[in-house]
Every structure is written in structure tokens, then in C-alpha cells.
């Protein structure tokens with residue numbers, strides 16, 4: 001989604017093969033009507049373009065970058081080294097090693113160059129985290145994040161009710177149980 005004011009989040013990934021995972025970040029930002037752009041930017045395969053993307057991001061109006069990559073996932077850290085913006089890294093799982101390689105490549109950054117790393121394939125949380133960071137300076141977004149959290153709370157309470165009804169009957173103990 002691109003709003004009239006232009007994208008504020010850059011969602012980039014090492015390859016278009018990462019999109020099925022990274023789409024989760026885009027969908028989360030859609031839910032909060034946060035404008036974003038998407039692109040393939042690889043530190044390994046297109047280093048000069050990657051540096052240019054990171055160096056220009058803030059001046060182009062982006063407020064943060066979500067970067068996903070699989071395997072030897074150097075993209076998030078390299079972007080963080082050339083932009084002053086917050087970078088959220090998404091480890092993308094590949095055929096071998098179940099994403100552990102990507103997770104460790106992204107999370108173990110040297111002091112001074114932070115990357116906020118989400119779980120393996122945790123692109124939805126990356127989008128939600130981006131929305132939360134933006135919400136710190138946006139009352140409307142903050143209100144919508146509170147509503148979203150209340151919905152999560154309601155859904156979890158419902159799940160407890162359903163489980164107790166199945167296992168204990170309606171009188172079982174629980175946060176939503178009849179006492």
C-alpha cells in the first residue's frame with residue numbers, strides 16, 4: 001500500500017523467493033493503513049544498489065526498514081550499517097537448517113549497529129512492530145494498536161472459554177469462567 005503521503009516503511013528482501021514470508025509484514029501494515037514500498041535488495045548480489053538504498057532511505061521519507069533474507073542473511077545488518085533508521089530483520093527459513101542460519105546471521109550484530117530481529121518467518125510481527133514504533137508519535141495509530149490488542153485479548157479469552165467448556169464444562173476455573 002502506498003498512501004498519498006508516500007511510503008514510510010521500506011520492506012526489502014534478498015530475493016523475490018522471500019515474498020511468501022515477507023508478505024506477512026505487508027499485510028500487517030495494510031491492516032493499520034501504514035504506507036510501505038517493497039523491493040528486492042541484496043547485499044550479496046547487488047551491493048552497490050543495497051548501499052544506495054540504505055543511504056537514501058531516510059532522505060526519501062522512509063521512517064524504518066523491514067529487511068528479510070534467508071541463509072547467510074547479511075542484508076538487514078548491512079542496511080543498518082548505512083542508514084540511521086531503525087531496521088527490523090526477518091529471518092527467512094530455507095530448505096536447509098530451518099532458518100537457524102538466517103536467524104543467527106541477523107541477530108548477532110556487533111554493538112553499535114542494532115537490528116531488531118523477529119522470529120524465524122516472523123514477518124507479521126515485523127509489520128506490527130513497525131506500526132508500534134510509528135504509533136509512538138501518532139495518536140491515531142496508537143489508538144488503533146490498543147484496539148487491536150483488545151481484540152487479541154478477547155480472542156484469547158474466547159479460546160479459554162471454548163477449551164474449558166470442552167474439558168471441564170462451563171464451571172471450570174479460568175479468567176473468563178463463571179465463578
Ligand SMILES: Nc1c(C(=O)O)ncn1[C@@H]1O[C@H](COP(=O)(O)O)[C@@H](O)[C@H]1O
Pocket residue numbers: 013014015016017018041042043044045068069070071072073074075076092094
Ligand atoms: N541472504 C541473502 C542476501 C543478502 O543477505 O544480501 N541476498 C540474497 N539472499 C538470500 O538468498 C536466498 C535464496 O535466493 P534465491 O531464491 O534468489 O536463490 C533468499 O532467501 C535471499 O534472501
